Amino acid sequence: MPSACQVLDGRTLATQVRSEVAARVARRCAAGASVPGLAVVLVGEDPASQVYVRHKIAACEQVGMRSLSHRLSAGVSETELLMLIEQLNADPAVHGILVQLPLPAHIDVRRVIGRIAPGKDVDGFHPENLGRLAAGVPGLRPCTPKGCMRLLASAGVDPCGKLAVVVGASTIVGRPMALELLKAEATVLVAHKQTCDLPQLVRQADILVVATGVPGLIRGDWIKPGAVVLDVGITRLADGRLTGDVQFETASARASWITPVPGGVGPMTIACLLENTLEAAEASA
Numbered sequence: 625m626p627s628a629c630q631v632l633d634g635r636t637l638a639t640q641v642r643s644e645v646a647a648r649v650a651r652r653c654a655a656g657a658s659v660p661g662l663a664v665v666l667v668g669e670d671p672a673s674q675v676y677v678r679h680k681i682a683a684c685e686q687v688g689m690r691s692l693s694h695r696l697s698a699g700v701s702e703t704e705l706l707m708l709i710e711q712l713n714a715d716p717a718v719h720g721i722l723v724q725l726p727l728p729a730h731i732d733v734r735r736v737i738g739r740i741a742p743g744k745d746v747d748g749f750h751p752e753n754l755g756r757l758a759a760g761v762p763g764l765r766p767c768t769p770k771g772c773m774r775l776l777a778s779a780g781v782d783p784c785g786k787l788a789v790v791v792g793a794s795t796i797v798g799r800p801m802a803l804e805l806l807k808a809e810a811t812v813l814v815a816h817k818q819t820c821d822l823p824q825l826v827r828q829a830d831i832l833v834v835a836t837g838v839p840g841l842i843r844g845d846w847i848k849p850g851a852v853v854l855d856v857g858i859t860r861l862a863d864g865r866l867t868g869d870v871q872f873e874t875a876s877a878r879a880s881w882i883t884p885v886p887g888g889v890g891p892m893t894i895a896c897l898l899e900n901t902l903e904a905a906e907a908s909a
């Protein structure tokens with residue numbers, strides 16, 4: 625990697641964000657307010673989801689928050705899951721609710737997310753919160769795009785006036801990422817992994833965000849010299865290693881900043897979840 629390219633270290637920034645959250649939680653509790661509570665709902669036994677849920681619960685403990693874990697079997701009915709969400713919506717000790725994704729195929733994810741009270745939707749996936757982001761008004765913001773914006777700010781990268789390309793248009797990452805960048809006054813193009821002439825599009829990007837789940841989709845020679853590259857993709861290879869959607873070695877020969885996988889965007893997702901839970905608790909008081 626040439627000395628001109630710098631690695632955007634998500635682990636270090638996430639540690640900072642977590643310490644700030646821990647300090648705010650301690651101040652809140654010392655002032656007599658309730659301990660922020662996060663309900664974590666896991667349906668089924670997807671191994672990656674189990675790991676993420678474990679990390680989220682451990683992260684809550686580390687910053688002094690309470691976590692309430694709800695593990696449901698893969699065969700649970702949608703009605704039962706919706707009933708649990710209603711219970712959590714009504715529970716004053718629960719300030720944040722997250723349903724770990726993906727859900728089994730027989731459950732309608734939109735119906736489930738749509739049932740979470742918007743003020744407790746700490747993932748920021750409810751249509752009301754996505755609408756708030758689209759309108760540019762305050763609300764709970766999806767954690768991964770929020771983490772990406774923090775990473776850009778930490779590198780001193782202002783999106784205003786830059787051309788940003790977002791590859792991948794999921795509700796979790798791509799769409800809210802595009803809205804975050806628009807709000808920050810970037811010119812934003814959203815592409816899919818199957819967009820024709822993807823290399824041509826990527827070559828124009830001053831800021832490139834990739835979230836497709838296709839390992840190594842983006843080749844280094846597609847990167848505009850000096851571009852800032854945020855790689856959201858995480859795939860576990862057969863040999864157990866984690867890899868991103870961007871070919872790191874060759875991309876870092878051209879980029880000015882790049883996130884590694886692991887240790888880039890991923891840790892910021894959980895740090896921003898903690899921050900959202902604290903914000904939800906503060907707004908409920």
Ligand SMILES: Nc1nc2c(c(=O)[nH]1)N[C@@H](CN(C=O)c1ccc(C(=O)N[C@@H](CCC(=O)O)C(=O)O)cc1)CN2
Nearest residue numbers: 676722723724725726747767886887888890891893894
């Ligand atoms: N309800 C939600 N479901 C999912 C979300 C989400 O934000 N809310 N995002 C992803 C998974 N995810 C959080 O749930 C997540 C992914 C990756 C990481 C992370 O820290 N990755 C590490 C590597 C971890 C490892 O060793 O496996 C890294 O990149 O360094 C955190 C959270 C889908 N579902």
